[in-house]
Amino acid sequence: xxxxxxxxxxxxxxxxxxxxxxxxxxxxxxxxxxxxxxxxxxxxxxxxxxxxxxxxxxxxxxxxxxxxxxxxxxxxxxxxxxxxxxxxxxxxxxxxxxxxxxxxxxxxxxxxxxxxxxxxxxxxxxxxxxxxxxxxxxxxxxxxxxxxxxxxxxxxxxxxxxxxxxxxxxxxxxxxxxxxxxxxxxxxxxxxxxxxxxxxxxxxxxxxxxxxxxxxxxxxxxxxxxxxxxxxxxxxxxxxxxxxxxxxxxxxxxxxxxxxxxxxxxxxxxxxxxxxxxxxxxxxxxxxxxxxxxxxxxxxxxxxxxxxxxxxxxxxxxxxxxxxxxxxxxxxxxxxxxxxxxxxxxxxxxxxxxxxxxxxxxxxxxxxxxxxxxxxxxxxxxxxxxxxxxxxxxxxxxxxxxxxxxxxxxxxxxxxxxxxxxxxxxxxxxxxxxxxxxxxxxxxxxxxxxxxxxxxxxxxxxxxxxxxxxxxxxxxxxxx
Amino acid sequence: xxxxxxxxxxxxxxxxxxxxxxxxxxxxxxxxxxxxxxxxxxxxxxxxxxxxxxxxxxxxxxxxxxxxxxxxxxxxxxxxxxxxxxxxxxxxxxxxxxxxxxxxxxxxxxxxxxxxxxxxxxxxxxxxxxxxxxxxxxxxxxxxxxxxxxxxxxxxxxxxxxxxxxxxxxxxxxxxxxxxxxxxxxxxxxxxxxxxxxxxxxxxxxxxxxxxxxxxxxxxxxxxxxxxxxxxxxxxxxxxxxxxxxxxxxxxxxxxxxx
Numbered sequence: 001x002x003x004x005x006x007x008x009x010x011x012x013x014x015x016x017x018x019x020x021x022x023x024x025x026x027x028x029x030x031x032x033x034x035x036x037x038x039x040x041x042x043x044x045x046x047x048x049x050x051x052x053x054x055x056x057x058x059x060x061x062x063x064x065x066x067x068x069x070x071x072x073x074x075x076x077x078x079x080x081x082x083x084x085x086x087x088x089x090x091x092x093x094x095x096x097x098x099x100x101x102x103x104x105x106x107x108x109x110x111x112x113x114x115x116x117x118x119x120x121x122x123x124x125x126x127x128x129x130x131x132x133x134x135x136x137x138x139x140x141x142x143x144x145x146x147x148x149x150x151x152x153x154x155x156x157x158x159x160x161x162x163x164x165x166x167x168x169x170x171x172x173x174x175x176x177x178x179x180x181x182x183x184x185x186x187x188x189x190x191x192x193x194x195x196x197x198x199x200x201x202x203x204x205x206x207x208x209x210x211x212x213x214x215x216x217x218x219x220x221x222x223x224x225x226x227x228x229x230x231x232x233x234x235x236x237x238x239x240x241x242x243x244x245x246x247x248x249x250x251x252x253x254x255x256x257x258x259x260x261x262x263x264x265x266x267x268x269x270x271x272x273x274x275x276x277x278x279x280x281x282x283x284x285x286x287x288x289x290x291x292x293x294x295x296x297x298x299x300x301x302x303x304x305x306x307x308x309x310x311x312x313x314x315x316x317x318x319x320x321x322x323x324x325x326x327x328x329x330x331x332x333x334x335x336x337x338x339x340x341x342x343x344x345x346x347x348x349x350x351x352x353x354x355x356x357x358x359x360x361x362x363x364x365x366x367x368x369x370x371x372x373x374x375x376x377x378x379x380x381x382x383x384x385x386x387x388x389x390x391x392x393x394x395x396x397x398x399x400x401x402x403x404x405x406x407x408x409x410x411x412x413x414x415x416x417x418x419x420x421x422x423x424x425x426x427x428x429x430x431x432x433x434x435x436x437x438x439x440x441x442x443x444x445x446x447x448x449x450x451x452x453x454x455x456x457x458x459x460x461x462x463x464x465x466x467x468x469x470x471x472x473x474x475x476x477x478x479x480x
Numbered sequence: 481x482x483x484x485x486x487x488x489x490x491x492x493x494x495x496x497x498x499x500x501x502x503x504x505x506x507x508x509x510x511x512x513x514x515x516x517x518x519x520x521x522x523x524x525x526x527x528x529x530x531x532x533x534x535x536x537x538x539x540x541x542x543x544x545x546x547x548x549x550x551x552x553x554x555x556x557x558x559x560x561x562x563x564x565x566x567x568x569x570x571x572x573x574x575x576x577x578x579x580x581x582x583x584x585x586x587x588x589x590x591x592x593x594x595x596x597x598x599x600x601x602x603x604x605x606x607x608x609x610x611x612x613x614x615x616x617x618x619x620x621x622x623x624x625x626x627x628x629x630x631x632x633x634x635x636x637x638x639x640x641x642x643x644x645x646x647x648x649x650x651x652x653x654x655x656x657x658x659x660x661x662x663x664x665x666x667x668x669x670x671x672x673x674x675x676x677x678x679x680x681x682x683x684x685x686x687x688x689x690x691x692x693x694x695x696x697x698x699x700x701x702x703x704x705x706x707x708x709x710x711x712x713x714x715x716x717x718x719x720x721x722x723x724x725x726x727x728x729x730x731x732x733x734x735x736x737x738x739x
Contacts, residue, residue, distance in 0.1 A: 427533075432568045435529050436582035436638065437556035437589065446581065450572030450621065 029086040035059060038186055041086050045155050045189070048162060058175040058185035065179045072370040072402055073310050073339040075284065083249060085187045085220070147203050149233075150195040154222055157193035164195055168226050172255040172292045172318070180251040180312075181288040184220045188253070191221035196231035196262075205460055207236040223254040227262035227297075234265040234460060248273075248283045250308075256291030258299050260321065264291060267459050268303040269467050274338050275309040282309025282338070289313060295321030295350065302458045304467040305332040305340060314372065316345030319353035319381075326355040329455040333471060334367025334399075343373035343404075348381035348414070357388040360452050363399035370402040377414040384414040392422040393451050395444070445471070481541075482507045482677050483646055488538035490520075490527045497523045499702035500538075505646070508674040512688055512713060513681045515699030516721040521681045522565055524699075525650040529562040530555050542646065556582075557589035559645030563635035563652050569623040575634070576618035579604065579641050586642060607640040611667040629660035636667040647671070648679045653687040665690030685717035 029040060038059055042052040067078070144151050150161060157165050175185035192208040208223065227233055258264050266289075275282025285308035291299035301315040317326030328344035346355035361369040369392065377384045392401035403420050425447055433443035449456070449468055456464045483505040490498040497520045505511055515521050527534055530552035540547040542558060550558065570578065584594040595603065608615065611633045623631050632652050639647050649668065653661055668691050672678070680691055688696070688710060696712040698705045700721070706712065 426568065428568050429570055431529075431531055431552060432564065432570070433578075433582075434552035435556055435562050435564075436578075436642065437553050437585040438582055439553055439585065442581070442585070446573055446578075447570060450570055453572035 029084055031084045032081050033059075033083070033085060033187065037085055041187065041189060044086065045158070047158055050166065051158060054170070054175065055186050058182050059187075061176055062179070062182040062186055065182060067179050071312055071341040072372070072404075073312065073341050073368070075310055075339075078249060078284070080183075086189055143203070144206075148197040148200055149202050150193065151206050152193055154188075154191040154193050154224070157224075161193070161195070164226065165193065165224070168224055168255065168257050169222075170255075172257060172290050173253050173288050177288060180286040181253050184222065184251050184253045184288070188220045188222040191223045191252070192225075193223075194225045194233065194235065196225075196227045196233045198228040199230045200228075201231070202233040205234050205236055207238070209238050219248070219250045219252070221252050223252070224257075225255070225264060225266070226257045227259060227264050229259045230261040231259075232263045235267070236460065237266070237268045238271070250283050250285050250287070252287045252289075254287070254289040254315075256289075256299055258291060258293045258297035258324075260294045261296045262294070263298045263300075265300045266291075266302070266315075268301075268305075269459075270303065270305045270311070271307040273309075274307050274336060283307065284309060285311045285313065287313040289315035290318065290345070291316070291326070292318040293321055293324035293326065293350075293353075296323050297321060298325040298327070300325075300327040300329070300458070301344065302327075302329040302455065303331070303342075304452075304455070304459070304471075305330070305342060306471065308340075309338060311338075311340040311342050313342050314345050314374075316347065316374075317355065318347045318349065319355065319384075320349045321353075322350040323352045324350055325353070327458075328355075328357045328359070328373075329458045330358070331360045331362070331452045331455045331467070331471075332369055333362045333364070334369045335364040337366050339368045339370075341370040341372055343371045345374040346376070346386060348375075348377040348384040348386070350381060352383040352385075353381055354384070355386045357386070357390075358454050359388075359390045360455055361390070361392045361401055362395065362448060362451070363392070363401050364395040366398045368400045368402075370404065372404045372406075374406040375408070375416055375418075376406075377409040377411050377416065379410045381411050382413050384411060384416075386414075386416045388416075388418045390418075390420040391451070392420075393448065394422065394424045395448075481505070482543060483679075484539075484541045486539040488524075488527070488536070488540060490523055490534040490536045492533055492535070497534075497702055498527065498538075501699075501703055503697065503704060505677045505679065507645070507677055509694045510672060510678045510680060510691065511695045511697060512691075512693035512710075513679060513697050513699055514683070514685075514713060514716060515705075517683075519699045520702040521699055522650055523702075525562055525565075525648045525679075525681060528555075528648060529560060553585070554589075556642075556644075557586055561639050561642055561644030561647045563632075563639055563647065563649045565650040565652075565654065567623050567626075567631045567635055569621070569626075571621050571624050573622050574618070575620055575622050576601070576604065578622045579618075579638060582638070583641055604641060607637055610640050610670055611637050612663050613637055628655040629657065632656060632660070632664055633667070636664055636671075640667065640671060645675065646677045646679070648681070650681045651683065652680070653682055653684060661687065662690065685713045688713050 029037060035056060038055050039052065042055060141151060170185065173181050175182055194206055196202050225233065225235060256264050256266060270285065273282055293299055299317045303315065305311050311332065315328060319326050326346050330342065332340045332342050334340050343359060344357055346357065348355065355375065357373060359371045361371055363369045371390045373388060375386045375388065388405065390403050394401060401422050405418050407416055407418065409416055425444065429447055430440060430443050433446065434440060438446065448471060452471065456467055459467055481504055485501060485503045488498050488501040489496065501524065513521055523534065527536055528540065530550065536548055542560065545558065547555060580595065580597065580600045583600065587594055604618065613633055617630065617634065623634060626634060635652065652664055656664060680693065693710055695707060696710055697707045698712065698716060
C-alpha cells in the first residue's frame with residue numbers, strides 16, 4: 001500500500017525529454033558585451049544603419065539600468081560579460097529550399113517531434129524554426145504570400161521589409177521599457193516577423209519553434225506581429241533547450257500590434273529546461289510580451305508554462321482603442337525547484353474596454369508560483385470592465401503559491417472583479433478516483449487537467465493535446 | 481463466502497474506531513448495517529474500500545483474497561464499490577469522461593477491451609434511465625454544483641456502470657426526500673443479483689421499507705452488537721438505540737466471532 005502524501009511529492013519529480021545536445025558547427029561570438037560586439041552582430045546580419053543606431057541607443061540606456069529585484073524569485077547573480085550574444089548554426093551554403101537545411105538541424109527538429117519536411121508536406125501550420133540566435137527555416141512561405149501574409153525570420157524582414165519593421169519595432173515595447181527588454185533591444189539576433197494585411201484572415205496557424213542549443217549562449221529573440229485593420233491571426237510558440245548544468249538566459253521581446261478590428265491570438269507552450277531536482281541548471285526566462293489594441297481590436301494571450309528554472313513574464317495588453325478586448329489565460333506549473341513570477345498587465349485607456357484574466361498555478365515538489373497582475377483603468381476608460389480569476393493548486397506541502405494583484409482605477413464607471421482561490425489536491429478526490437479503479441498517477445493528472453480546463457480550451461486543438469501531454473509528463477513520477 | 485471479516489480493528493492516531501468487528505456476507509445477499517452516530521459504520525466502509533488514513537489490523541477476506549493487502553484501485557478491480565456518503569467534486573473533469581475512465585481502468589485490469597466514447601455512451605444511456613438521470617448531467621463536471629440528491633443518484637449510476645461484486649452504500653439515503661429515495665431504491669433493487677452482495681449502511685428504518693435486507697446488523701462502539709432479520713430494524717425503530725441492549729428481541733442471533 002502507498003502513503004498518499006509522499007507519493008504526491010514523488011509525482012512532482014520528473015525527467016526532461018528534450019535535454020539532448022545536437023553537435024552543430026556553430027558560429028559563436030566570444031562572450032562579452034560592448035558596442036563592438038553589437039556592431040559585429042549588426043554587421044554579421046548586414047543591418048541598415050538606423051537599426052544599429054537603435055541598438056546602440058538601447059545599449060547605452062541599458063548601462064544606466066539596474067537589474068530588477070522586486071520579483072518573488074531568487075537566483076544567483078548573472079554575469080552579463082560571461083554570455084555569448086550571438087550563436088548560429090553555420091550553414092553549409094545559402095539555402096534555396098527546405099531540402100538544403102543542414103541534416104543535423106533537421107534531425108534535431110525531428111527528434112523534437114517537429115518534422116520540418118512533414119510540416120511542409122502535410123501540416124496546416126507554418127513553422128519558423130529558430131536555433132540559438134538565428135532562424136534556420138520557415139515553412140509555407142509561398143502559400144502565405146499568396147494571401148499577402150508575410151511570415152519570415154526577423155532578419156529577413158529587416159532586409160526585405162525594412163519600412164514595416166522600422167514603423168513598428170519598439171512601438172509597443174519601447175527600448176527603454178525595462179532592464180531585460182532594453183538588453184534585448186541592444187543585442188537581439190533573430191526572431192519571427194509576421195504581417196497580416198487589411199481584412200485578411202490568415203489561412204493557417206503560424207508557429208515559431210525556439211531551440212537553445214549552444215552552451216553559454218543567451219537567446220535574445222524578437223517577435224513582431226502586425227495585424228492590419230480587420231485581420232486575424234493565430235500564432236503559436238514552442239520552446240525547448242538541452243539539459244546543462246549552467247543556467248541559460250532567455251530574454252525575449254514580443255510585440256503585437258492589432259489595428260482597428262483586428263484579432264491576434266497568441267499561444268505559448270513553454271518547455272525550456274527547468275533544471276534538475278536540486279535546482280542546478282535550467283533556463284532563466286525573462287520575457288517582455290505586450291500587445292496594443294486599436295478600436296474594436298482583440299488580443300488574446302494563452303500560455304502554458306511548464307519549463308524554465310525561473311519564469312518572469314507578464315504578457316500584457318494596452319487597450320488603447322474604444323471597445324477593445326484583452327484576454328490572458330495562463331497555466332503555470334512549477335515542480336522541483338522551479339520558480340515562476342508571472343501574470344499580466346491590462347491597461348485600459350479606451351472606452352468600454354474589456355479584459356479577462358484567468359490564471360491557474362500548479363505547484364509541486366519545492367515549486368514556488370507567484371501570480372502578479374496589474375489592472376490599470378485610466379481616467380479616459382469610461383465603462384471599462386475587468387474580471388480576474390486566480391486559482392492555485394498545491395501538490396504536496398513544500399510548495400508555495402502567492403498572489404499579488406495590483407489594481408489602479410481612475411474612472412468610477414469601471415467594474416473590476418478579482419477572485420482568488422488556493423486548494424490542495426484533495427486526498428479525498430484521489431481516494432474517490434482510486435476507489436473507482438483509476439490509478440493514483442492517472443487520478444492526479446485527471447484532477448490537474450480538470451483544474452486547467454478553462455485555459456486549455458482556449459488553445460488551438462493540436463496545442464491543447466500537446467499541453468495536456470506535457471503536463472502529464474511534467475507530473476510523471478515513480479508511482480506505479 | 482464472498483466477504484469474511486474477522487476481528488477487525490481500525491484506528492486513527494490513538495482513537496480506536498473499529499474494535500474487533502466481525503461480519504460475513506454471501507453472494508446474492510443484501511445486508512443492512514445500522515447504528516448510532518460514531519459507532520463506526522462509515523469507518524468500516526472506508527476501511528473496506530482501502531482508505532489510507534486508518535491503521536488497520538485483523539483479517540478481511542474477499543473471495544478468499546486478503547483484502548487488506550490490496551490498494552484501493554486493486555480492490556475496485558476485484559469488484560468492490562463504495563457509494564460515498566459525501567461524494568467529492570472534481571472541477572473541470574466531465575462526468576461521462578470520469579466514468580468511462582473508471583470503467584476502462586477496471587476493464588483493462590480484468591483483461592477486457594476498452595470501450596470507446598460512442599460505445600460507452602450507448603452503454604451509459606441505459607444505466608442513466610435506471611436512476612432517472614438526465615443526459616445533461618453527463619457533460620457537467622463530476623458532482624460539481626449537484627444537489628445532495630443528484631450526487632447520490634450519480635453514485636448509484638456509477639454502481640450500475642461499474643457492475644461491482646460487492647457494493648457498499650454509505651448512508652445513500654441521508655438527505656434524500658421521499659421521491660429521490662424511491663428513485664435510488666429502485667436503482668439499487670434493480671441491481672440486486674445472485675452474483676452481487678450489498679452492504680447498505682443507514683440510520684433509518686425508512687430505507688429498508690424500499691430495500692428489503694436479508695440480514696440486519698446493529699453496530700455500536702466499533703462492533704456488531706446484534707444481528708437478525710429485517711424485524712430487528714423495526715424493533716430498533718421502536719426502541720431507539722438508547723437502552724437497546726436491555727431489550728429482549730426475538731429472534732436474536734448473537735454474533736459468533738465477538739472477541
